[in-house]
Amino acid sequence: MNEFLKFTLEHFKLTEPQHFNNLTVFPLLSGLKAKQEYVMLAEALQKEWIEITEISESGSVPELFLKNHSEQFVLILDGEELIGAKQNRVLNTTLLIPPEAKMEIPVSCTEQGRWSYSGPRRNYPPYRMEGGFFGREEQSENLRADEERAAAKEAMKARRFKASEHMMFARGKSGKMRNVHESLKKGMGHRSNQGEVWDDIASIQSCFEIPSETSAMSDVYEGKKQNLEDYTQSFQLIEGQQGILVAIDGKLAGLEYLSRSENFAKVFTKLVESYSFDALARSSKEDTEQLPVEEAQAWLKTLLDAKLESFPARGAGQDYRLESEEFVGAGLVEKEEVINLSAFPQPQRRERDDDSSDLRFQRIRQRNRRAMSEQEFMRHRESLNRRVSGLDSSRHGERIVENLRRRKRTEEG
Secondary structure (H helix, E strand, O other), X not given: OOHHHHHHHHOXXXXXXXXXXXXXXXXXXXXXXXXXXXXXXXXXXXOOOEEEEEOOOOOOOOXXXXXXXXXXXXXXXXXXXXXXXXXXXXXXXOEEEOOOOEEEEEEEEOEOXXXXXXXXXXXXXXXXXXXXXXXXHHOOHHHHHHHHHHHHHHHHHHOEOEEEEEEOOHHHHHHHHHHHHHHHHOOOOOOOOHHHHHHHHHHHHHHHOOOOOOOEHHHHHHHOHHHHHHHHOOOOOOOOOOEEEEEEOOEEEEEEEEOOHXXXXXXXXXXXXXXXXXXXXXXXXXXXXXXXXXXXXXXXXXXXXXXXXXXXXXXXXXXXXXXXXXXXXXXXXXXXXXXXXXXXXXXXXXXXXXXXXHHHHHHHXXXXXXXXXXXXXXXXXXXXXXXXXXXXXXXXXXXXXXXXXXXXXXXXX
């Protein structure tokens, strides 16, 4: 165990849990004084300190390009969503962006059915000239120049990502974290399993019965907005809070920690919402069993026994990956300080704890695959005009159709 991770974990303290329906949140404190200063993604984008775009005009699904124009360090959390450009994405790992850095960042797609910029339509209003003539050709040069400048400005905005109000739901984030760890061990960088990410999003769309023209995760969040607010408004920050340990239906669901309490406060609602999303998907009753604080404290101690691997981080710091039979986790360490730590139960642990929930998601995923016809895949082929791992869009579409045919032959055989 890395000495700085060990030191931080030993200082973790859980306080009085807060409950709503089947969700329990334990506020987490460490008492450690933060050293590294940084700002969060939403603030950096809003103040235009950083700029995130596609890596080129043609783009690449698993990578984006980031410029930091400021003298600030910027922290972007694993699972934070970026909306806009050619399609929405989520971060594959936590990044600490150094001042004035230019770099490619690893992401996963959360909007399968779109691969195009959404920009304004240039609509020139008619302009009356001497003699009573109307039409675009007779517009004044000044008016046309103003329209061109406005259109160019809006087109530029369409090419830049904005911060979403949401993070990837916790179950999806934990699966992505495991796949990124496997990719790192194989020397392939911070790559996720994109097909599994799409499957997870399709599963929640079916679970909540919320349609989306572009299969966007953000549409599902918007569709359940009121229900999610019922959850998030039931939990309150306490003074000095730096993290949360979460349970759903009385079973462990995950851990989130940030070194600076003032920055944790800025993402608190998004983090709670990501677990509330999973809580809503469960079919449990409201009077669910609560996780005892003793069991929660005991689980924290098991993190000290994890197998630990270290990899170069994208940006500043070192990327540590934790793994055991009970959980998977990731931590970012910079200059002898743990900046961020997340951990989730392993799938087999969840299956032992809650067979009905995991089997429900599996059945939904299988039903989605059977229901999607080859014609529907071909109908979306144009929107899949993208590059994935160096493959051109036509080959990517053909590969999807071929995989579907193979699945159908397996199921029928």
